[in-house]
Amino acid sequence: MSDSLSAIGVSRAYHGVRVVDAVSLDLKPGRVTALLGGSGAGKSTLLRLFAGLEPVDEGEIRLGGRVLSSTKTTLPPDKRHIGLIFQDFALFPHLTALQNVAFGLKPLGKEAAKAEALAWLGRLGLTERADAYPHELSGGEQQRVAIARALAPKPAAILMDEPFSGLDPALRASVRDEALEAVRAAGIPALLVTHDPVEALEAADHVAIMRGGKVRQEGPAAEVYLNPVSADVAASLGPVNRLAAAGVPAGLADVAPGTELVVRPEGICLDPGSKVRAKVLASQVTGAMNRLVLDLGGQRLVALVPRHEAPKAGDEAGIRLDPALSFIFCSAKA
């Protein structure tokens, strides 16, 4: 079993501002941890601290019992044996797919390196593309080569910064699923930096939500989605409606003054018998679900309802909340 890659109370400041602030995060082997958060939350900086591309100002980075970074020492990135994958693939343009993957396998000797590189290309469905140069490969193929190249030397961990965001949306999910399957099979800790909540929910085993340099909540993706600790964490994992207590009509939810009601769009359900009535301003087909824009006593809400049940724009609809997807937080904490 591989070791965990751990951040223990790490901080990093630029010009006196802590962009990573006393973060502790355990990346467990065989598990893909998504690091999610808005722009400037500190995600890439934390990844760079794990990689040794930046020194820590406080705390430690450890691989199992071994200290990789502390305030006294920073083991250089190339000595950590950690695979890195970035959005821009960064393949060597003058080498074929096979040569790119074999590059990090030189210590095995030429023939063994070639065989191992071919095996990795096979695992990622690229056997036929072994002799193609990067410019002859699609974005999805290039990214799979990059992943094969990162995994082939059997790294102790893998760190990925928005690796799929440059890909065509139609391809993204399949490339991602194939790539992360290979990552999980390698049985090493994996970090996936993303700002896409759908990607985090669909692809990661564990999520950590970062905001203002701190990890605000972490846990299995579904658990965090269904039990967010704050309105901001809820909003990091997908769209939410936020209503101040004063704007919540009687019969919709019991909210005390000074609190706020946070509801996911799919947490607003149609209920013809409900006394709480909303005006349908728009009803848009988005696939299996319709997106409704509702006017509830002057406040706008967005709801997602099954298309076959969806009312039309101009209709009035009774609504109720799904308690599993509705949360009440102290306004001050939001």
Ligand SMILES: Nc1ncnc2c1ncn2[C@@H]1O[C@H](COP(=O)(O)OP(=O)(O)OP(=O)(O)O)[C@@H](O)[C@H]1O
């Ligand atoms: N080398 C640097 N020098 C100065 N400031 C930096 C440096 N690197 C990052 N920052 C600042 O640190 C903050 C966090 O940046 P970081 O790239 O870690 O955020 P992020 O969560 O990855 O954001 P994004 O999703 O936009 O990439 C930002 O305000 C950024 O401008």
